[in-house]
Amino acid sequence: MKGAVYLDKEKVIIKDDLEKPTPAADDVLIKVKYCGICGSGVESYKTGGMYLPNIILGHEFSGEIVEVGENVRKLKVGQRVVVDPNVPCGECYWCTRYKENMCKLSNNALGTTQNGGMAEFINVRADHVHLIPDSMTFQEGACVEPLANCVYAVQESGIKIGENAAVFGAGTIGLMTIQALKAAGVSRIFAIEPVEFKQKKALELGATGVFHPKQYNKVARMTDKIGPDHIFDCVGIPETLMASINLIKKGGHITVIGIHIEPFEMRGLMQVPLKNITLRGVFSFTPDVFQASLDLIAGKQVNGQALITSIIKLDDVPDMFKKLANPPHEEIKVLVEI
Numbered sequence: 001m002k003g004a005v006y007l008d009k010e011k012v013i014i015k016d017d018l019e020k021p022t023p024a025a026d027d028v029l030i031k032v033k034y035c036g037i038c039g040s041g042v043e044s045y046k047t048g049g050m051y052l053p054n055i056i057l058g059h060e061f062s063g064e065i066v067e068v069g070e071n072v073r074k075l076k077v078g079q080r081v082v083v084d085p086n087v088p089c090g091e092c093y094w095c096t097r098y099k100e101n102m103c104k105l106s107n108n109a110l111g112t113t114q115n116g117g118m119a120e121f122i123n124v125r126a127d128h129v130h131l132i133p134d135s136m137t138f139q140e141g142a143c144v145e146p147l148a149n150c151v152y153a154v155q156e157s158g159i160k161i162g163e164n165a166a167v168f169g170a171g172t173i174g175l176m177t178i179q180a181l182k183a184a185g186v187s188r189i190f191a192i193e194p195v196e197f198k199q200k201k202a203l204e205l206g207a208t209g210v211f212h213p214k215q216y217n218k219v220a221r222m223t224d225k226i227g228p229d230h231i232f233d234c235v236g237i238p239e240t241l242m243a244s245i246n247l248i249k250k251g252g253h254i255t256v257i258g259i260h261i262e263p264f265e266m267r268g269l270m271q272v273p274l275k276n277i278t279l280r281g282v283f284s285f286t287p288d289v290f291q292a293s294l295d296l297i298a299g300k301q302v303n304g305q306a307l308i309t310s311i312i313k314l315d316d317v318p319d320m321f322k323k324l325a326n327p328p329h330e331e332i333k334v335l336v337e338i
Contacts (some may be wrong), residue, residue, distance in 0.1 A: 003056045003119025004317040004336070006041070009048030010325075012057065012318045021115075021123035028075055028126050029067035030083070032338040033138040035118045036060035036146065037317075039172065040259060041111075042324045049261040052113045057317075058336070059085035059110050061117030062132065062141030072126045082141040083117065084128045084148075084290045085110035101152070101284035109284075118317065120338055130291060136298045139311075142335055143176075143304030148293040149257060150176040152285035154184050157255045159230045164188035166219050167207070168244060169234035170198040172307055172333045173257055175205055177232050179302045182206040190219045190228065192243075197330055205306060216243050227252060236260040245271050245279075253278045307333040314338060 001018040023029045035058040044051040051057075062082045068075055075081075087110065088095050088103035095103050110116040110124070132141045150173060159165060165181055167174050170193035181189050191202035191210045199210040211218050220227050227249035233240050236258025244254045245268060254277060272279055285293075296302040309332045312320055317336055323329055 001120045002314055004058070004314060006044065006051050006053065006055055006057050008053050010045060010322075012045060012321045014315055014317065018056070018119060020121050023067050023069045023123050025069040025071040026126055027069045027123050028065050028072060028129060030063040030081060030117075030122050030124055030129075031066045032061050032063040032117050032120060032122060034062050034142040034311075035116075035336045035338060036142045037320060037324065037334045037336065038146065042321060043259065043261055045321045046325045047261045050107070050112065055111070055113065056115040056117075056119045056122075057111055058116035058118030059112060060142050060145040061122070062138040063117070063122070065129075066121070069126065075126055075129060080132050080138065080141070081129045082132055082144045082294065083110070083124050084130065084287055085116065085145060086128075086284060087114060087125075098286060101286055118314070118336055118338075130294055132294065133298050137305070139308060139335060140297050140304045143307065143333065144290065144294045144297060146172050146333070147176045147180070147297065147302055147304065148285040148290045149173060149282075150180045151293045151296070152289045153177060153232060153255050153257045153282045154180045155289065156280070156282050157230055157232070157253055159184065159186060159253070161185040163229040164190070164223055165230040165232060166190040166192060166228040166247065167232045167234060168192045168240040169258065170195070170202040170210075171234065174232075174234035175201060175307055175332065176302065177234055177257065178202060178206050180296075183296055183301045190222060192216050192219070195328070198332065201306070201332065205303060213239070213243065216247055219247060223249070226250070229253065230255065232257060234258050238264045238266065241266075242268055245269070245275075245277065248275070248277055250275045251277075254280070256281045308335055310334045311337050
């Protein structure tokens with residue numbers, strides 16, 4: 001079996017001698033159709049952090065069931081599916097309170113700590129498989145997982161209809177957050193993004209206005225000179241976090257989705273108490289949010305297809321990781337066709 005394997009910092013290779021998995025009693029075997037390259041994977045490629053070495057990459061994937069375990073009753077060979085890649089323990093304090101994304105097995109997931117979907121076949125627990133309707137393409141199916149992170153962030157932020165929001169970053173997560181906000185009924189959404197083609201994409205997908213990071217204060221003028229009600233930091237670097245703290249209105253809410261691995265010095269944090277700011281982070285999503293995200297794409301409320309900028313083959317994966325880790329480039333969501 002052929003697949004893309006993460007080894008270490010700046011080391012992703014293709015192997016064609018991987019063992020094809022066999023489903024256990026409660027599993028299904030999936031022939032993968034498409035798998036997305038995630039920003040966290042690129043961050044691990046750049047830094048050597050987050051992902052465990054020697055695993056098959058890929059946690060954003062769609063495919064077709066080709067074999068089912070002996071205990072599986074609700075799934076059949078030939079069904080088109082996407083997979084919730086999280087692998088919680090199911091027994092800890094958080095799992096028993098329907099917060100599986102906070103499981104004690106932190107970040108335990110297919111493609112990050114266990115073999116993922118950037119290979120010809122993958123073995124998956126049946127209870128993590130979601131059927132996709134005929135109206136949804138396999139390519140759209142590969143967009144469900146990143147959208148789920150954004151839907152969860154919007155849900156946890158507590159944003160209300162009538163409030164406004166600013167979104168730092170118009171990559172995959174930023175653009176999906178914009179669409180999730182629109183689906184939640186938020187009508188005024190301001191994107192802050194330096195790259196011109198991403199700025200245009202943000203407007204296309206629902207942003208009210210788009211601003212270069214050097215001009216982020218213009219958002220304050222658009223919000224009665226007090227700042228936005230909510231900010232979603234989809235980049236997660238020191239500059240965007242500090243800009244968010246500076247821009248947010250007094251009593252406003254900042255939700256950090258973007259992940260930055262390297263340590264950094266934080267200045268100006270005193271504004272958080274002085275401005276009565278609510279600052280929170282969000283990580284991953286819960287199973288119900290994953291299904292809701294699938295429904296949003298299936299119902300055409302979110303356009304996943306619009307984010308796909310390249311579709312490549314497995315053999316092209318190492319070169320694409322190198323490209324994505326060394327901007328500038330004009331990629332948003334890259335899918336690997338298996």
